[in-house]
Amino acid sequence: MRRAVCPGSFDPVTRGHLDVIGRAAGLFDEVVVAVGLNRSKNALFAPDERVAMLTEACAGWPDVSVQLFEGLLVDFCSEHDVTAIVKGLRSASDFDYELRMAQMNRRLTGVETVFVPTAPEWAYVSSSLVREVALLGGDVVGFLPPGIADRILERVQQRRVQT
């Protein structure tokens, strides 16, 4: 049984993420989507909210589960019997960054990383850009899985009331 992990911050999950998760599910027997416990003050969604949104977005894939993780990704991989880390690559700058992480992770425990080229339609999409556009009043519906757009609009409105 080959289990892969798709790690990330997912603040929020985008259609680009789902493209990579779905393709990982086609390559491996099981996929665990691992949500890093990033407590940044700039986060739009709390970790448990990100897990809930991902769980909803991945509900159509029976072999995909979602979990929070804290600490080193390689430790999560060892504890969950993960064969490979799957990452999407949007650009050469992604590659430069991801290659070093892949090499470090392999050096730490031997875990392999598999890179999946992002589908061209999502190549410019990132959670940070989606957050910025949403917070400045732009339309982000097309970049998000169904149901997530409503939550981001609600959160943006809450932020505006608070400031």
Ligand code: PNS
């Ligand atoms: O969506 P992101 O923000 O690019 O996700 C980054 C994430 C969570 C995958 C990465 O920061 C990570 O693996 N963090 C866990 C800590 C760790 O293992 N650091 C060493 C990496 S070589």
